Amino acid sequence: MPPPAAVGARDRLRIAIQKSGRLSEPARALLAACGLSWRESRDKLFCYGESLPVDLLLVRDDDIPGLLADGVCDYGIVGRNVLAEHAAERAREGSHVASREVRALGFGACRLAIAVPERWEWTGPGDLQGKRIATSYPGLLQQWLGEAGVDATVATLTGSVEIAPRLGQADAVCDLVSSGATLVANQLKPVETLLQTEAVLAGPVLPFGDARAELAALLLRRLEGVLKLKDSRLLLFQARREALPRLLKLLPDAEPPTVMQVDGADTLALQALCHGSMTWQRLEDLKLAGASALLVLPVERTLS
Numbered sequence: 611m612p613p614p615a616a617v618g619a620r621d622r623l624r625i626a627i628q629k630s631g632r633l634s635e636p637a638r639a640l641l642a643a644c645g646l647s648w649r650e651s652r653d654k655l656f657c658y659g660e661s662l663p664v665d666l667l668l669v670r671d672d673d674i675p676g677l678l679a680d681g682v683c684d685y686g687i688v689g690r691n692v693l694a695e696h697a698a699e700r701a702r703e704g705s706h707v708a709s710r711e712v713r714a715l716g717f718g719a720c721r722l723a724i725a726v727p728e729r730w731e732w733t734g735p736g737d738l739q740g741k742r743i744a745t746s747y748p749g750l751l752q753q754w755l756g757e758a759g760v761d762a763t764v765a766t767l768t769g770s771v772e773i774a775p776r777l778g779q780a781d782a783v784c785d786l787v788s789s790g791a792t793l794v795a796n797q798l799k800p801v802e803t804l805l806q807t808e809a810v811l812a813g814p815v816l817p818f819g820d821a822r823a824e825l826a827a828l829l830l831r832r833l834e835g836v837l838k839l840k841d842s843r844l845l846l847f848q849a850r851r852e853a854l855p856r857l858l859k860l861l862p863d864a865e866p867p868t869v870m871q872v873d874g875a876d877t878l879a880l881q882a883l884c885h886g887s888m889t890w891q892r893l894e895d896l897k898l899a900g901a902s903a904l905l906v907l908p909v910e911r912t913l914s
């Protein structure tokens with residue numbers, strides 16, 4: 611196994627993903643769906659790309675923005691929250707922006723929110739004046755407090771933030787919320803949203819000036835194809851010609867269908883690529899509107 615190339619050697623692309631955690635499996639699956647495969651090293655911190663010269667670095671998610679900023683990796687798959695926190699910290703230090711969100715990836719969705727004890731009769735951000743707020747996102751919280759004109763103390767914790775009010779460590783928290791179960795379990799309620807987040811592909815601000823440019827363009831093209839087809843299905847059905855207008859109204863997410871004539875002029879066979887999810891309810895609605903012989907097929911790949 612060749613050792614990881616030194617920073618500055620630029621004929622392979624390097625992508626950092628979370629080593630273990632919520633984003634690691636979906637990130638790998640997404641890149642694998644783009645046709646990438648790797649030989650894993652023994653320590654499993656570096657995976658050498660086999661099908662294409664695209665290597666993986668397996669790291670803590672918090673390290674990804676810094677690795678991008680230092681040019682150690684070219685792309686990273688990370689929560690928007692982590693990327694935005696890094697940007698907020700850099701802005702506070704007066705440093706320039708080091709990476710950008712290239713594309714949202716459709717998994718790891720949650721929000722960064724302020725939560726307070728359930729008994730608190732919340733009237734607005736001004737309620738936090740003079741209070742102490744526990745968070746793992748001090749940069750984003752300070753930014754939000756600054757914009758709201760609120761002077762509060764920010765207590766930085768790396769985990770188990772929601773327990774801080776019960777321990778008397780803080781009056782409120784600022785943490786990620788998805789189902790809300792962790793808040794409920796800690797007798798807290800969400801009152802303000804700072805950021806809607808999901809996993810994103812983060813990349814460089816400036817284009818590559820070497821062999822990586824072509825590799826990056828290929829990877830982004832494949833990624834577009836995979837993400838576009840995530841919920842897409844090929845719908846096949848038959849219908850009488852006069853039913854067509856009302857059937858097409860039920861398929862606003864479909865590409866223009868291929869229409870074939872069956873059985874004289876009045877019966878048609880149609881084939882349409884639909885991008886929204888094809889639920890049982892939608893099929894039943896189509897049937898009621900005059901479709902028959904409905905068939906839903908998975909779609910493997912697209913290239914345009």
Ligand SMILES: Nc1ncnc2c1ncn2[C@@H]1O[C@H](COP(=O)(O)OP(=O)(O)OP(=O)(O)O)[C@@H](O)[C@H]1O
Pocket residue numbers: 628629630631632633669670671672688689690691692718719720786787788789807808809
């Ligand atoms: N409850 C949740 N639901 C959905 N997505 C979440 C949730 N909690 C976190 N995330 C997203 O997943 C990312 C990774 O979360 P995870 O808990 O695995 O991170 P971590 O404990 O900081 O991991 P690491 O060990 O890499 O530092 C978060 O930054 C966020 O973008």
Ligand SMILES: O=P(O)(O)OC[C@H]1O[C@H](OP(=O)(O)OP(=O)(O)O)[C@H](O)[C@@H]1O
Pocket residue numbers: 769770772785786787788789790791792793
């Ligand atoms: O609204 P919910 O669905 O309850 O999710 C929110 C919780 O999920 C995350 O923690 P995680 O479970 O990853 O634990 P960690 O903070 O120890 O990483 C986040 O930090 C919240 O605590």
Ligand SMILES: [Mg+2]
Pocket residue numbers: 670671672
């Ligand atoms: Mg982390």
